[in-house]
Amino acid sequence: MRHSRLWRLALLVLAIALVAASCGGDDDDAVAADCSADQVDGDLNFYNWSEYIDPELITAFEEEYGVDVVESFYESNEAMLSQLQSGVSYDLVVPSDYMIGIMITEGLLLPLDKDAIPNLENLAEDFQAPPYDPNLEYSVAYQYGTTGLGVNLDLVGDAFTPSWALVFDPALTANFAGGVSLLNDPRETMGAALEYLGYSLNDTTLDHLQEATDLIKAAKANIATFDSDQYDESLVNGEVAVAHGYSGNMIVAIGEADNPDQFTYILPEEGATLWIDNMAVPVGSQAPCTAFTFINYLLDAENGATLTNWNYYGSPNAASEPFLDQEVIDFYAETANANTEVITDTGSYEINFTDKLAEAKS
């Protein structure tokens, strides 16, 4: 047995394989699935943000359609994208607005089979033609919300300006016991810093982004954690004084706190993120029809309301409105007037956000 020969053989096979892969990688034509309403073709691998759906809804779906829904979680759009790019296949994902744009460009999404989603008509008008997918060819809105700051009034005091200074101004944050927490999300966190500096969160000037990076670095002494998962608990437990986070989680956590009056959720005056998360079916899906049926199921009037009443994010489902908690309706009516901005796909500039967050954190 000549090992050197075997080695050479192995390397040769590898080289051929790599070439084959790099050439053949692009012919993943997204063949549209042909499904009908309420059709299921297997168990659903659902890749979702954590704590983003009422478990009851899933159980009910499983019972109604006789399939299993297996939920896996991600903590950022980028993490989800990297999994899909690695070839892990899921049946349903919930990317945010700008990420939908990226995934369409990448050819990672299956076109929706609108015949299988009759409830599409329930969608509110605002969500019928989003800029990232104007014809709803690949995606349909799931929930929307804002990204702002949860504030512990006992630790921060009542007299404060609703500003990103609450997390970025070291002179201010030095007084907060426990410090502040920021999201561990490139677009959100770098975007917040850009807003504070007076730029748009979609600004694509590298110098500005560097400024934002330096800003975060300078503020770091009082940043307790970069955390996208449990900032709400940290806030109500008093671990941090100010937490950067998503509207729904904040409202639910504050509502469930021992003393809800001690906390508030604000949108900084410099501008905050308004985002829309969307349901989409990745190309590798093994059960696209189940996925469409699930989308249709969530677009049902009552199911849509259950979804929103559980996590307190805004509902894109017009038909759900009669079933919604008044509190949610009022809250999102308020934010409609706030200074908000939607994150857009910055194309080849996108990668800089992730790189700079890594730099800022380290």
Add this chain to the structure above:
Amino acid sequence: MTDAVTLQGVTKQFGDVVAVCDLDLAIADGEFFSLLGPSGCGKTTTLRMIAGFEFPTTGSLKIHGQEMGLEPPNKRPVNTVFQSYALFPHMTVEENVGFGLLMKKLGSADIAERVKRALDMVQLTHRAAATPKQLSGGQQQRVALARALVNEPEVLLLDEPLGALDLKLRQAMQLELKDLQERVGITFIYVTHDQDEALTMSDRIGVMNEGELLQVGVPQEIYEHPTSRFVADFIGEINLLPAVVVDHETVRLLGNHPISASTGAASGNEVTVAIRPERFELYDLDEPIPEGMNRIEGTVSRRIYHGDVFYYDVDTPAGVIEAKEENRPGVELYEVGERTIVVWAPAATSVVQE
């Protein structure tokens, strides 16, 4: 009758090191043959080649006329008693002894019968159920013996089997082994570095050094008539005196001192004269010395009391001679500084080449 084991031109190399060099040896059937030599002389390697644990680099190895060089150990009609006994620690005495028979696929009744007989022979029937760890060194040694003999091998190979035992036990076992060998009539090839052991037990001895077989002969021959300086020096105590051959019957020691000895070498050759200390007798200067004896005069430089004997160092023109005299009533003692004549028979004088 064919020889039990024949080695022809056997050489064994480990990398660049030659462990055994061009060995020719024939061991007769039923013989107790010892391979004697210092550690690293190649004797164990030779034994391991016969057992099949090592394969000769070149040469021919036959057992009862059958070429065996390439056969694996399990296909050879020989068994080994290892230096460390190599008893299987996870088996009882009984299972150890029965292992070979089991591998030969004998019936269990047959195995039990033969194992019992083998254990009887080494008087260990009462420890049949013990594990090797529970036995004393001597008992382990007997188990190892029984385990090999129960297979009735054509040749039994023993690799310093008594090395780990203490002196008393070793001497007792030597006799037992010799007895046993005569009783079972199997060819024994015995590897040892202990000359006493080899001399006591063997029918014939082969002395090895640095991979070469230097001399093969019956114990007496090896002791009395070593053919090389190494053999002379290795076996027993001996005086080695440099000399020059004069003629067939005379050599000249240092100090131009001629003595009688059978030389067998060309005149003028430089040789070594080897004489055992117990062959010397010390005489007073004025004492009459028997005819035909070799003699040399010197001064006693040291006397050591050794219980049964006295050792004397005598300074002579030919060098310091060590002599041994029995501690017997009536034997005269010499004091340090006294002059004396050292006397010995020409027949006790071996002349060896380098």
Add this chain to the structure above:
Amino acid sequence: MTAPTDRQAVTPELEAAAERAASRRGVLIALPSWAYLSLFFAIPLVIVLVYSFATRSSTGLTQLRDWNLDSYARLWDPLVGEIALRSLLLAIATTAICLAVSYPFAYYIATRGPTARNILLVLVMIPFWSNFLVRTYAWRVLLGTDGPLSQLTQALGGEPIRLLFTNTAVLIGLVYGYLPFMVLPLYAALERMDWRLVEAARDLYADGWTAFRKVTWPLSRPGVIAGSILVFIPTLGAYVTPAILGGARTTLLGDYIVSQFLAARNQPFGSALSIAVMSVMLAATILYFRSGARNL
């Protein structure tokens, strides 16, 4: 198997043939694991190497063309240096603390009687065999702002402890996780030592400290080196402990590599980082074996 009749006919290549047969058997026995490790270890390693020379598209896809050294050039980025230095310091600190704590500990165990020694050793092994994640998580409970430690200090009239999500917490977690790696080789080295040598040193007029310095310490050096390597290598690439106890506040090498794959989607750079870290560890291990050790 015909008997040769004269010296010319002796079989000349017995050994070579036997060795060929034995070697064939060895290869056969090695083959399954060789094939497995080639497929699921060596080839993946080569792939990482290949990827480290590839380019990243603007959407984070790795393109297997336009081969370049950009990813390696980026290793000299001050940012990478900073992260590497921080990881290195943390790994060194962990190793040093482990050594300082373990040496007297292992020495104590090794100098007990055989029974006590075995019991004490099993007591070391028990927590060690429990799940690593669970052990690290336990510190999160213990160090939390409303955790038992904090409650204790508050009950004693002190400030609440804010250790969680600090470098100190990570250090505690790492020391806790890897301490047994130091204890066991040190114990093995000390237990194997011939204590008569210490007695000989004392006999030759060395006092206790000198005997330790001149005899015990040099003889236990292989244990010290083995333990240090075994602690240093995994802590340099640690990911779980900083993630649980460090709150993602400061980036360490392990986290940085993971984030290149799961967040930044920069596979070429992540691959280059992996290769670099691996090379450092390989070098450390080779040094270890050079120092005379034969086994991990």
Add this chain to the structure above:
Amino acid sequence: MSISTGVRPKSPTERLLAANSWLVYAFFYAPILVLIVFSFNDNNNVGIWTEPSLRWYRAMVENDDVLRAIRTSLIVAAVSTVISTVLGTMAALALERFRFRGQRVYDGLVYLPIIIPDVTMAVMLLLFFAQSFRILDGLIGWSPNFGIGTISLSHIAFNISFVAVVVRARLGQLDPRLEEAAADLYANQWQTFRRVTLPLILPGVLGGALLALTLSLDDVVVTSFVAGPGSTTLPVYVFGLVRRGVTPLINAVSTAMLVASMILVGISLVFQRGTASSPRVAEAHPPE
């Protein structure tokens, strides 16, 4: 300083050593005890003690995700342990008992996975699977998904090496004369292995198997990289829980895992009793 001498007055050094040792033991056990105690705590908050209850254990057995994760963990651990033990033992035999060409390269190949940081290992396997799945899809139109299969394959890849090292250490201590004796007593190679070598290295093989089992049950990093939808193992699930927020449920799951580990240690101690005099480091398993 000699071992087990009789009663001697304790020197100050001795006292210091003893004190240090008890502190180390306290350090070892305190976190684990806290974890166990709080797993029986009837409170939503991890750190605040109210009253004892089995509430979180009930929550654990009623949680489908936990049960699924346990099932995945057990399947992966069983499969990877069996295969890696067989392959690792063979590797140890080949390295310790045979000489062949390319052995040094092979030796390195067996040792390398031990010193490679698990982050690197994870990265390697992720890229490898991604790439080979793409190739498989391109060549035969079959695109397997990440899941129990990829996790098991990865665990085997790092476990083989650990098993090999443990078994090899044991083989190294084995007197080669015993195998020669067996051959001398007419046992062929297979019989020698089955009747002599294997029984004598069995503690090493079992030690290696247990090590592989714990490593497999411990792994977070590699598993989380090569896991697919719904194939989360228990440690990865707990890791997710820990990152998402601390609930006493984790205490209960952790305590259960702890008890399971203890049972494993117990088994291993019974098997290894009286065999290894000094523990080899490789027999202790590396974390993460």
